[in-house]
Amino acid sequence: MELKIRAVSEADAEELVEIYRYYVEHTAITYECHVPSVEEFRERIRHTLEKYPYLAAELDGKIVGYVYASPLNTRESYDWSVETSIYVAENARGQRIGSYLYQALENTLDAMHVINLNACIACPEEPDEYLTNNSVEYHAHLGYQMVGKFHQCAYKFGRWYHMVWMEKAIAEHPETPEPVIWFPELQEQYNRKCEEIWKRAAED
Known part of the structure; x- marks a missing residue:
């Protein structure tokens, strides 16, 4: 089996929605309660x-997981900080796909001069059939540190859940940081470099 990591396109929306569907309908890992339409996901x-x-992440040509970054805050001063999100197909878990995806994302963000990674993670008071502490433990394993907890802030499946923030710095904080290279520009100028980054992450 060959794992390939590549940039997502809008044409992948249908496959990604099907991966996400499981987490919306059967877990509290996401606090979204309704599966978005393909068009909404494409947007x-x-x-x-x-x-x-x-x-x-593609395994033998089929998407088995995805990861992306979004702004921690839209104000310019936050350019060097992002929120990270990841989902792996339920039937593909346990194959280190999440680790490969996160490594590819980190390498890409580092090339963009992003420094701070932040993760917003659902967290139960006690593990149940919809939510465990696996995501918190997994991010801790990746080097994220706990920042804080919002108590009983989300309601899904007839019960209240917490939310925590965790953070990780992937570079030093210089006195004057280099301007962020936004992803389209990175792809345009360094497309070969991006492909090398993703290939290396899949092989590690």
Whole structure:
């Protein structure tokens, strides 16, 4: 089996929605309660790719997971900080696909001069059939550190859940940071470099 990591396009919306569907309908990992339409998801992809990377993992030609970055805040001073999100197909979990995707995303963001990664993670009071602490533990394993918790801030499946923020710095914080290279510009100027980054992440 060959794993390939590549940039997502709007044409991938249908496949990505089907991966996301499981998490909306059967888990509290996302607090979204209704599966978005393909067109709505296509618009989300389009909006993300205006500035940020949106990557997919393909296994033998089929998308088995995706990861993307979005702004932590839209004000210019926050350019060096992003929020990260990842989803792996339910039937493809346990194959390190999430790790490959996150490594590819980190390498890409580093090339863009992004420094701070932030993750907004659903968290239960006690693990149940809809939500465990696996995401928190997984991000801690990747080097994220806990920032804070919002208590009982989300209601899904007839119960209240918490939300935590975790953060990770992938570079030093210089006195004067280099301007961020937005993803379309990175692809245009360094397309071969992007492909090398993603290939390396899939091989690590």
